Amino acid sequence: MKKLIEGLHRFQAGYFKSHQDLFESLSHGQNPRILFITCSDSRIDPNLITQANVGELFVIRNAGNIIPPFGATNGGEGAAVEYAIAALGIEQVIVCGHSHCGAMKGLLKMSKLAEDMPLVYEWLKQAEATRRLIKENYSHVPEENLLRITVAENVLTQLENLSTYPIIRSRLHQGKLSLHGWVYNIERGEVLTYDPVIHDFVTLEQRNNSPEPEYIYNLYPSCSVSQAEG
Amino acid sequence: MKKLIEGLHRFQAGYFKSHQDLFESLSHGQNPRILFITCSDSRIDPNLITQANVGELFVIRNAGNIIPPFGATNGGEGAAVEYAIAALGIEQVIVCGHSHCGAMKGLLKMSKLAEDMPLVYEWLKQAEATRRLIKENYSHVPEENLLRITVAENVLTQLENLSTYPIIRSRLHQGKLSLHGWVYNIERGEVLTYDPVIHDFVTLEQRNNSPEPEYIYNLYPSCSVSQAEG
Amino acid sequence: MKKLIEGLHRFQAGYFKSHQDLFESLSHGQNPRILFITCSDSRIDPNLITQANVGELFVIRNAGNIIPPFGATNGGEGAAVEYAIAALGIEQVIVCGHSHCGAMKGLLKMSKLAEDMPLVYEWLKQAEATRRLIKENYSHVPEENLLRITVAENVLTQLENLSTYPIIRSRLHQGKLSLHGWVYNIERGEVLTYDPVIHDFVTLEQRNNSPEPEYIYNLYPSCSVSQAEG
Amino acid sequence: MKKLIEGLHRFQAGYFKSHQDLFESLSHGQNPRILFITCSDSRIDPNLITQANVGELFVIRNAGNIIPPFGATNGGEGAAVEYAIAALGIEQVIVCGHSHCGAMKGLLKMSKLAEDMPLVYEWLKQAEATRRLIKENYSHVPEENLLRITVAENVLTQLENLSTYPIIRSRLHQGKLSLHGWVYNIERGEVLTYDPVIHDFVTLEQRNNSPEPEYIYNLYPSCSVSQAEG
Amino acid sequence: MKKLIEGLHRFQAGYFKSHQDLFESLSHGQNPRILFITCSDSRIDPNLITQANVGELFVIRNAGNIIPPFGATNGGEGAAVEYAIAALGIEQVIVCGHSHCGAMKGLLKMSKLAEDMPLVYEWLKQAEATRRLIKENYSHVPEENLLRITVAENVLTQLENLSTYPIIRSRLHQGKLSLHGWVYNIERGEVLTYDPVIHDFVTLEQRNNSPEPEYIYNLYPSCSVSQAEG
Amino acid sequence: MKKLIEGLHRFQAGYFKSHQDLFESLSHGQNPRILFITCSDSRIDPNLITQANVGELFVIRNAGNIIPPFGATNGGEGAAVEYAIAALGIEQVIVCGHSHCGAMKGLLKMSKLAEDMPLVYEWLKQAEATRRLIKENYSHVPEENLLRITVAENVLTQLENLSTYPIIRSRLHQGKLSLHGWVYNIERGEVLTYDPVIHDFVTLEQRNNSPEPEYIYNLYPSCSVSQAEG
Ligand SMILES: [Zn+2]
Ligand SMILES: [Zn+2]
Ligand SMILES: [Zn+2]
Ligand SMILES: [Zn+2]
Ligand SMILES: [Zn+2]
């Protein structure tokens, strides 16, 4: 705690003093453009890795960057998603998994958790879609690669889940919302992003060379319902 | 009831007698190829409109052909879906809405239900994604068309919801499962089916002329994770 | 699917064409007289076995024809029951189990389901009253008869559960509602119905000879409360 | 509190001292013969009104002597019921309502509770079956009698609910369990008991004169399943 | 039951007759000063051990005198607590555990309960905070003392839980509410009470000698928020 | 998104390159010393304001930095708390509210949220203890100060809630856990911390001058149970 308190003083004397106008202005309201959903893991610092300023990222963090399907839980995840989009008008949502994720490790050996960490055990059941997919489709994969794939598939599971939320389904329909799937690699300091066209995670370099640099992730089956209307 | 009991006798003396072998054979086990999810509405008879034989359709029926997202309810819907796919190996799932649906009418005027039909009111909250989408995106549509669109959009909502179920997400990944969205029109005796390529509901005739008559509905973002694995 | 689409055409060209007036009339509203609750099993076709017309049966189908007690789940069962009685004014409710029911087989060996079909496992807990009754009272019964008894007792369990629903309790009190317990035998094409007077399931023939052919199942302890009022 | 502490001393010096053997014996285990379910109301003292000794009544008390249907809540009611019957082997269950019950008064004007007592409001929804029955069947009753009837009907609602519990359904089937409905009248010091034969609440005097003084309340439709077994 | 009915007559002819004025007066409303929360155990008679009159104790009884944290269950516990404080204005709350508590015994060997008493098993999970504390902190204690400590710690767990209820948190802030932790010893007829100053359970004698005989249990961190207001 | 991607490159080329050893070392496991619970608000950057390094803070973020009582929700909050303490051995927990919190503003005018943000509305019910306390105890406070007090009281509510979690209750008992309440003031760049001795929030300066610089927040009523053991 001592270190933390010293940090607070360093912050106040340093960064805060030199950005006082920014903070004064922020005290009148936030206007973030990104909803950043990531793991509670201490090795992820969203503002650091994106070099985003204070005020730019609205952040949800829990164990395993899990967003349960609409209605499946009454925790804070859905409320924060709804607030970000309905109240703040955010149009970019990033779900960011990461290498060496303890929650995903837990998911691969659930049964060990039931006794000592019953709440973690229950929570990971919300990622059952990830677990079953891995178990039924990646049995051939050597164990050292399994975690990596689990992390990636779990990000996609959460994108599926997100699209069941009323506010998200409605905004996707309007073409006003983009969902992005990221995997942050701690040891390489690198982010892979899901490319729904080639159905794979690619480096930012690969994405950058594409003609469409700000790709909008869109799995929504929009419905012009001309027939239905007729 | 009298009529029903007479009907049972008529069935036994007629259809049953002439198909006794079929029933004898079915008594050793069912092997349906279709999971048919539709409304409880009395005007829908799944076997009649598809002319399917006894033993061909595994059927889930509730008010509004709603399948809540994975984990959102503890009713029978998820269990029946899981049983159909995991135990019976079904690979074709149809969600079939219908014209003049009372549940969808209720969804458009929810507040009137709270007092007299509290359970219906609570249940329709599971279709909130449909309700919000309609409210925020179809305010310009004349009221007489709104129900039709609601029915169609609701079918798509349920397809989204279905894809959050572990067994479905896993089988979609394997390419072993198809999800179909239907709207049955009572007065025309006709079915419209959702075409994810052109993003609209089309008649079976239109689909028939296409090069790919048994289209597999696929909104799943499959993930080859070559990078993630590397 | 091909077969199904062909069936749709056959339906439209055949049955629909010859009953166009019925369907036109039904498009203005349904008026079913029976709430028919049965299993999702593909071998049951409610309209076929009762020879009921389109528009006569309001149908709820899930795995095991289970209606959890009021408030126990937030699935579609309660809502459909409430809608049938409060909105459609239905006065006859049938719970129809059936021979060779896979859900009831599952109930007799629950533990095997937990891993592979967790949703089915959870759902069958709603039939725990049936399971415990069988376990504690039929230990002497040879295994080949146990399923048959489980199916029958489960129908009675659901009648008990139904009577906890507010709309049902209220209408039973008015004498305006009848609850019927049926077991459909696939290989015999026959229905047994519960007779609350002799406390057993009997064939329709046996019931037919009774002086009261449309027996109203009534387990409701009505309360004239003369003392309470005084 | 002072008064209470003095009471404790009085108890220890008086009743406890003169019954020390009873308490010593009870410290080796309880063996109550009655499960007594009643309201938290301070005006009811189960041991006083039944003159039962310490060790004779296993007691559940909450606002309104409500036992929600099996599975409807995760509060302590179901557990205590199960413990009483499965662990203690109790075979007599009494649900005892009472005149001037504040919870039942609340049930008749629910809407006033939502804001100030949200937990009471939610809890009383568990007695919705009582509320709807009263609203739909006793509109003609003058207000001063309505509470009395509500209390009586609510006792019967709870008997219905009780019969959905697995342990209760199983023991009723064995004929080893009796459910009794009581209404205690505070100002008369009198108990009315439900008589399922004449469908009314009667005084103990009336019951006493009957040939069957310890009537067993039995609404269970037992099933000999001879046909089902055959 | 016979004995009980005789008891009712004895009560009416004896206690009721001699206290008719009290009961008449109570019929106009209750005004209890104590909320007494205790176990369903038949060996506890709250009015007897405190020698309290009819009308003085508002009583909640369940297996293990457990009050789950606010929002954790939808059973009757929270509603009764809220009613006692918000509607009746009660300012003294006692949680009274007891020696030889069967529920607490169950808590120490939970796994044995899952199969035969599933509802008890689920309910005791509400006392998981007690179970974990005992398991992680009292491993050195000989088994014959463990139950006694479990009972005592469980009373404190419930006091913690109580303080999460809105009405309680608000009234504690006003200084208008006292929470008391009691353990009743059946074989000694004695009550130990928790003393938050010395952090231990003490006999009433010890408390009596203190300068503050009606100690108000206060774990609430009140907040004058002078800085926060400034 | 463009800006974000540029930021990622800047991070990789700059901070990551110069701290490659730290990241390499972190890829072998995290060892954070602080569980930092704060709002999703974009104006809070935990690592910035505490100047903590990557790897030092395990972070939970949701709307309003709310941790519902144990068992009240099945969202990610409890799991992350449990993981932080049981798996990572964290011994310092900070709940950090902040000035101008949108969630707390919402709490003060709940009714406006029900229609447009139903999930936020439901989520804020988890802070009902804060809302009721404010409503019943601060009616005299001018509106411009009310938000500030709400934020502060809400931090304390969450500390109360935290102490109902089994792992927390157990570790508090061991004296191995400290709970801290912070309020971060955006426009002053300053943190107030709750001082349980003087029952108020104070600046770090005030705390610094005190003899006990790293105060451990301890509201736990530890129980030496000497009597109980005897
Ligand atoms: Zn992680
Ligand atoms: Zn419909
Ligand atoms: Zn079946
Ligand atoms: Zn009462
Ligand atoms: Zn006990």
Ligand SMILES: [Zn+2]
């Ligand atoms: Zn905030």
